[in-house]
Amino acid sequence: MRSMSLNHQVLSIRTRPHHVCRLNKALYGLKQAPRAWYQELKTYLLRMGFRNSLADTSVFAYLIGNDIVYTLVYVDDIIVTGSSQSLITGFIDALSTRFSLKAPTELRYFLGVEATRTPQGLHLMQKRYILDLLVKTNMYDSKPVSTPMSLKPKLSLSSGNLFDDPTKYRMVLGSLQYLSFTRPDIAYAVNKLSQFMHRPTDMHWQAAKRILRYLVGTLSHGIYLRPNAPLALHAYSDADWAGDTDDMVSTNAYLIYLGSAPVAWSSKKQKGVARSSISI
Structure with missing residues (x-):
């Protein structure tokens, strides 16, 4: 009976190709x-x-x-x-x-974010996600650095020679963008390097590897939510002055705290060329 029913269904598809x-x-x-x-x-x-x-x-x-x-x-x-x-x-x-x-x-792991409860509050981090990324990029045993990005040399579209594996560069930057959900400390560096995805060079790749080396030494960094923290809302904002040497567009950023915990942050280029150093 099963084969007969199946054959009948196949015959129906062949005789009525436009039916759904x-x-x-x-x-x-x-x-x-x-x-x-x-x-x-x-x-x-x-x-x-x-x-x-x-x-x-x-x-x-x-x-x-x-x-x-x-x-x-x-x-x-x-x-x-x-x-x-x-x-x-x-x-x-x-x-x-x-x-x-x-x-x-109890909440322990959700979409790559680990939640650890302590008597003082809730710690959100992506340690397991970082370890997987470091293993995938062969950076697990690399020497850690203290900052996610170096001030010099200043990166631009023409910095260095074309990178021979742009797909790998885009994969790493995409993973770092997701990681920045709990890591405001890498937001600027990730935003900067994301501007070169269409044409990454070897210098851009070295800068991406520096972020990975920074993560090696900061695996457990994240956001700590304290139940007894004051519900005071305060924010910090700043912008550079024509920081992009390619188009002279400024980059602005903000960081908003609720009590002692960051709840919103952003780092991105402005939409046009600014005539002053005031953030927009």
Whole structure:
């Protein structure tokens, strides 16, 4: 019976090449599956009273009185946190009645970010991610340096000779861009080297290797969140003056702290040539 059914399906495809199958349920592995799953989960969360963040569609928040529950969704990995343990437990129980869940555990590893709890707070780092990158680039046993980038020589599009493996350069810079999610200390260097992806040279590659050597000595660096830190918001911002020798465009950067922990940072070139040293 199985072979007959299969032959019938093959015959149908051959005789009706323009027909399509309409699925009543998304199949795991298809390109549409993650989107279908997200829409199903989103609809359920909104029905429960959650609000979808406008800044990040993977974040949902539920407010009731003075309590709040946050949930972060990445395909089938979900982080749940909030101000009330009973609300968190109730939400997980409600979610388990609608979807099949694995046993909830304490947050330890999520999308390459390690979360380590201590009596003083929560430490977020990407040590395992860095080690994998160092092994992949044969930089694990390299000598560490104290800074991610050297002041001299100043890099430009014409610095050095063309690098013989631009794909490798782009792979490393792409990995470093993801690493900068928890490492504001490499944000400027990564942004600078990312400007040469279309035409990397041997000097650009040496600068990229310097960042890797810096990471060798700072494997455990990251962000430390303290529960008793004051909720004071303060920021630092600066810009260089025509720092790019190729187009004379300035680079500006900012770093925002909530208490003692950095919560937002950026380093990027300005959109046009500035007429003063004031950051834009």
